Amino acid sequence: xxxxxxxxxLPVAGGSFAIAAVGLGTLCxxxxxxxxxxxxxxxxxxxxxxxxxxxxxxxxxxxxGASGHLTGAVLLAxxxxxxxxSVVMTSVIIIQCLVFQDGGLLALGCNIINLAIVPSFAxxxxxxxxxxxxxxxxxxxxxxxxxxxxxxxxxxxLVSIETAxxxxxxxxxxxxxxxxxxxxxxxxxxxxxxxxxVLAYIYRARGDLINGVAGGSPRLSKAAFIVTLAGATIIIAxxxxxxxSAKPDGLEWSLQQSTAVSSESIETSTPGPANGWTSLAAVAxxxxxxxxxxxxxxxxxxxxxxxxxxx
Amino acid sequence: MHHTVMDHLSMQDTFLHRLDARSKLIxxxxxxxxxxxxxxxxxxxxxxxxxxxxxxxxxxxxxxxxAALQIGCLCxxxxxxxxxxxxxxRSVVTIAFGAYELNTTQGAIGAVAIFARFAVTMMAIxxxxxxxxxxxxxxxxxxxxxxxxxxxxxxxLYRYIFLIIxxxxxxxxxxxxxxxxxxxxxxxxxxxxAMIASLFATSTQTAQRVSDAMMARGFDGTIRSLKKxxxxxxxxxxxxxxxxxxxxxxxxxxxx
Numbered sequence: 086x087x088x089x090x091x092x093x094x095l096p097v098a099g100g101s102f103a104i105a106a107v108g109l110g111t112l113c114x115x116x117x118x119x120x121x122x123x124x125x126x127x128x129x130x131x132x133x134x135x136x137x138x139x140x141x142x143x144x145x146x147x148x149x150g151a152s153g154h155l156t157g158a159v160l161l162a163x164x165x166x167x168x169x170x171s172v173v174m175t176s177v178i179i180i181q182c183l184v185f186q187d188g189g190l191l192a193l194g195c196n197i198i199n200l201a202i203v204p205s206f207a208x209x210x211x212x213x214x215x216x217x218x219x220x221x222x223x224x225x226x227x228x229x230x231x232x233x234x235x236x237x238x239x240x241x242x243l244v245s246i247e248t249a250x251x252x253x254x255x256x257x258x259x260x261x262x263x264x265x266x267x268x269x270x271x272x273x274x275x276x277x278x279x280x281x282x283v284l285a286y287i288y289r290a291r292g293d294l295i296n297g298v299a300g301g302s303p304r305l306s307k308a309a310f311i312v313t314l315a316g317a318t319i320i321i322a323x324x325x326x327x328x329x330s331a332k333p334d335g336l337e338w339s340l341q342q343s344t345a346v347s348s349e350s351i352e353t354s355t356p357g358p359a360n361g362w363t364s365l366a367a368v369a370x371x372x373x374x375x376x377x378x379x380x381x382x383x384x385x386x387x388x389x390x391x392x393x394x395x396x
Numbered sequence: 397m398h399h400t401v402m403d404h405l406s407m408q409d410t411f412l413h414r415l416d417a418r419s420k421l422i423x424x425x426x427x428x429x430x431x432x433x434x435x436x437x438x439x440x441x442x443x444x445x446x447x448x449x450x451x452x453x454x455x456x457x458x459x460x461x462x463a464a465l466q467i468g469c470l471c472x473x474x475x476x477x478x479x480x481x482x483x484x485x486r487s488v489v490t491i492a493f494g495a496y497e498l499n500t501t502q503g504a505i506g507a508v509a510i511f512a513r514f515a516v517t518m519m520a521i522x523x524x525x526x527x528x529x530x531x532x533x534x535x536x537x538x539x540x541x542x543x544x545x546x547x548x549x550x551x552x553l554y555r556y557i558f559l560i561i562x563x564x565x566x567x568x569x570x571x572x573x574x575x576x577x578x579x580x581x582x583x584x585x586x587x588x589x590a591m592i593a594s595l596f597a598t599s600t601q602t603a604q605r606v607s608d609a610m611m612a613r614g615f616d617g618t619i620r621s622l623k624k625x626x627x628x629x630x631x632x633x634x635x636x637x638x639x640x641x642x643x644x645x646x647x648x649x650x651x652x
Binding site for chain 1: 424429444446447454506513521551557559561563585586593597602607
């Protein structure tokens with residue numbers, strides 16, 4: 086769900102970057118106060134763990150050939166707390182952008198809000214609201230599954246809202262929101278089940294990592310899973326039906342306005358028959374320039390300038 | 397693996413590699429802003445904007461095949477959005493390319509433009525990543541005001557990625573070696589959860605050992621680098637060239 090640059094407008098990208106910067110600055114101050122330098126390496130390892138855990142994909146029965154993986158924000162928020170989890174997830178997003186080119190550079194603000202700050206805080210709050218002070222097995226599973234579903238759908242909804250305000254794509258807001266919520270509801274279930282299972286293992290093997298854990302060896306209860314899933318489905322279905330009102334809401338209205346504006350701007354700037362030769366000249370000229378650069382680089386490559394140096 | 401390839405590429409010694417990380421970062425950010433602000437859907441302007449990152453890839457000796465593969469791997473999400481966008485705007489327009497004219501829809505043109513801009517900005521970020529060591533980028537971030545704890549976190553994360561991913565690869569290999577078919581959702585789920593949890597537990601143990609070792613060596617939360625960031629004449633020339641290129645893009649966007 087990493088947003089690319091191309092579906093955002095500059096004001097939305099800039100605004101979200103500013104919000105993310107302020108939020109992250111505050112969270113970093115909180116994390117600096119609460120986390121000692123000894124625990125800094127722990128956070129680094131957890132960031133690397135999230136990367137590696139995202140590689141361990143699970144084959145899904147539907148659609149055929151599909152597989153899913155853990156996102157990890159809620160799990161980290163439960164284990165490390167929301168501020169530290171936000172910082173760790175932000176570092177993961179920055180590395181994914183810079184090293185793996187996943188997510189746009191201008192969309193970093195949106196991605197940090199959608200995938201790091203909001204899911205960490207929402208997931209942590211919901212988890213503790215449901216799990217309560219006295220955590221039973223049922224509560225732990227129900228809390229982690231509902232927290233993951235809610236956090237995932239909230240992130241997906243934010244993507245839809247940011248895209249709608251940007252007005253770059255022509256897909257209507259409600260359609261995009263319904264599609265994103267539906268897909269991410271399924272992803273949220275998967276994320277929740279994996280998070281609950283991982284928490285169960287951690288409670289059993291390393292209960293000392295998390296405080297306030299029920300004793301014994303909790304296992305994923307089928308009844309707890311079904312009840313939680315049914316409850317979450319009802320909540321989400323009601324929420325989506327409220328959003329999918331026949332009358333346009335404020336965002337839908339703003340999307341219509343922005344789409345109309347962008348369509349107009351596209352229409353006036355579309356290359357027509359009159360400037361077809363200019364387009365051809367631009368493409369041919371660019372291609373020619375690239376070929377020249379490629380040839381020059383080949384010539385200079387043979388002079389041994391690109392030797393790898395030791396780190 | 398991709399990150400090791402990028403790490404290896406970033407250790408080359410070319411003109412772009414020798415530039416200060418800040419100048420490359422600023423150049424790529426400004427370039428991305430200009431490309432995204434080009435609302436015009438003509439192919440000409442996108443072709444012209446592709447020249448800059450293409451040149452960066454070649455000067456930085458980044459294999460074009462690698463860049464193409466990376467763009468191909470990451471395009472499905474933008475492809476879905478772009479293609480679905482095409483279905484919602486079916487107003488017919490005529491486009492001309494040289495002597496050829498073609499009737500198509502506004503949505504189809506928009507979809508192609510979204511994907512083309514994605515490819516161009518991706519080329520720029522690949523060029524940045526492949527010509528700059530992460531430690532230099534972190535130093536640039538730090539000098540540009542990114543919080544110290546976040547810079548340290550990113551540095552530590554990158555340091556451990558190789559270690560933990562290697563461990564995850566061993567686990568994946570072991571699972572593939574023992575499992576010859578789909579085991580059903582329940583068993584697949586429990587296996588994956590156990591693997592992730594086991595990885596979590598071993599990561600924690602590793603973190604504890606590493607933390608002890610770092611504290612024993614006097615780590616106080618600050619990562620120090622022997623290399624000093626310096627803004628040379630080459631950086632000034634590079635940024636001037638980028639500014640001229642941006643000015644050219646903005647000047648021709650109303651023409652082609």
